[in-house]
Amino acid sequence: MASALTGKLEGDVEIKASAEKFHDMFCNKPHHVSNTCSEKVQGCELHDGDWGTEGSIICWSYVHDGEAKKAKQVIEAIDSEKNSITFRMIEGDLMKEYKSFVIKFQATPKSEGEGSIVHWTFEYEKLHEGIAHPETLLEFLLSVSKDISAHLTQGN
Template sequence: MATSGTYVTEVPLKGSADKHYKRWRDENHLFPDAIGHHIQGVTVHDGEWDSHEAIKIWNYTCDGKPEVFKERKEIDDENMVITFRGLEGHVMEQLKVYDLIYQFSQKSPDDIVCKITMIWEKRTDDSPEPSNYMKFLKSVVADMDEHVLKA
């Protein structure tokens, strides 16, 4: 069995958790305009922008390289959790499992946190661990903060 793991980090945010959750849940099409240095395009392959189990294709830049990621979105409105399950794309060439879980929590009126959990399993032991992707995800969440506040 190939190596697997879980990375967890928290990103402090401003504003309301509801607003951040809505942007990540329903408004992925706004990401290229908001943070085009990270995300160059998001298209719906199957379903609707805001539907459970919608499949989307993301064009993004990680470590200076253009990449593509196809995922299926799972929604848990009660807990403000969105899960992107990796289906295809550059990262899936090295990983058998690549699940990204974003949970938005309002700790206090001025204290919001996005907890990012990445669950991964390599296809082979000689593939690198995906720590660069966790760094990328953390940067994407942090950079979206200002754009959510302006909305």
């Protein structure tokens, strides 16, 4: 029965920025993300810990599906060698619909040419069956990834 409430959603986006630069932006400078796509992400504040460290708590302000939203998350894991980060939601708008929500990304350099592929994974448990799977949120993050890439590669 519970399996209908749990889900996993994955998506890839090809970006021009290097995997290292993309990872560094989310790891050490997430408060700069709003500079890259201010119409989507208004800000990111550090609530506890330090930027770029596991166990730190950050709070995002963003606009998704036309609504201003908040997300408070703890950084569960950072793997600089694999350019991946795992975030667990602890408060905010998503927690009104989900019992648990984990977002992970991994940026991998492309085998040929410049740029990288960013693979996003959501693992979640909905509070009830009437809640939609978070496809629009995945599309949102794929779009934000492209905006960050454009910012990181401008002037190159």
